[in-house]
Amino acid sequence: MPTHFFGDTAVLTGRSLRHITRSLDTIITTTIMPIAFMLLFVFVFGGAINSGSDSYVNYLLPGILLITVASGVSYTAFRLFEDMKSGIFERFHSMPIARSSVLWAHVLSSLVAILMSLVVVVLVALVMGFRSGAGVVAWLAVAGILILFTLALTWLAVIPGLSAKTADGAVVFSYPLVFLPFISSAFVPTSTMPGPVRVFAEYQPVTSIVNAIRDLLTQQPVGTDIWIALAWCVGILIVAYIVAMVIYRRRIS
């Protein structure tokens, strides 16, 4: 059956990408929130935050990038939910196509849309004074971590996209994901936090991912954070993928 998998996935990804380019407002919405946080923290709170870094924009950009991904996947869940509800999924599934390409198309277009948002956020950060002397290899490593993180959260978004009863329900799951970077090393060093909060902050996935990206961008040795970060991303990806596929199989049989 997988004979048509790549062709069908390409056709369906083309369809989803058209949805995204024709509703640019969704990209703008997913980009505006992280940019607003960045402006707020740099120009309002930043003066009072002692991050131990020369430039607060440089310090907080990694966390902002993760918020961008988290707000982007809420639209992935939304688009998937709309397809489930409209009956077009049933039409596709009653056709002689590779069925899994229907999901993969959503995942790939989510990745493209979020990468576009990430580029916009980085450009805004550059305007606000973000600078990095990182080389090509370090930037590629940052891109790799962000792609892996996006794929992990995208498969996580597939779960509510497939199982939500309402569009709001499909989107709401991303709120805690957007909030998670606030209780991490993204905005302030974890050493300033009281006991239990600090423990949570230091052991949740966002901190290791933020630290790894920050070290790469500021040309510091990355240490073990990058491996913990990769382990988190791959772990979430695998678990979310398995759960999503179980729900998908249940929905289509």
Place this chain on the structure above:
Amino acid sequence: MTAQPTAEPAIHVQGLEKSYKELHVLRGVDFDVAPSSIFALLGSNGAGKTTVVNILSTLLKADAGTAIVDGFDVATRATDVRESISLTGQFAAVDEILSGRENLVLIARLRHLDDPGTIADDLLARFSLTDAAARKVSTYSGGMRRRLDIAMSLIGNPPVIFLDEPTTGLDPQARVEVWQTVKQLAEQGTTVLLTTQDLDEAERLAERIAILHEGRIIVNGTLAELKRLLPPAKIEYVEKQPTLEDVFLAIVADGGKNGDADNDRGVGTDE
């Protein structure tokens, strides 16, 4: 499977059962549909019509019984069944953000056909949608959407087509258009399984009508056979009044230019 190419029905359903938890939707459904005929599955809301269609179009698995479509068992030869069928679901499953033409090209590509552009243009012309081809489907009227939906189902000329309540939510004009299309399909050799709760629709279109009630087919026959089930007709003299539908159609008949005039898709259904 034994090959019986001529006598074989296009759709053969026997002892079909399906439950959702405690709810026994289908309790042993049997019927056959002859090739190139229109078969209407009649039933009230929740009778299980859509469940039957979903099983036949490989979207649902039956708990028991057999269903064979175009010679292929839906349980074991799902891929072959999908090559042979098209499903037009209860709600026009068209992509609102794409244009009408893009919708058709998308389906032609997914059916792995050569020259999807020509296929799309031919169907747009056949369904009087050429003028609206480049417009987003979200701007279409209910009738146009349904025409596009049916046009999408015809791509690849599948021998069997399932139409699940194809005229629900349509105004009378759009309904007549759909009926004409369905009749043409059967004339050209397509087998059509139609579900409806509209008795008038079943009477006008179907060669055979089956009534699904409480999970079973309680009657199955031609219209004439069904009428014979009732006591013989009494002669009564009744003044023939035009129905509201007759009045509506007579007043709004404007040569049916492209159907663009019927913007309101909520009007005049008989639910």
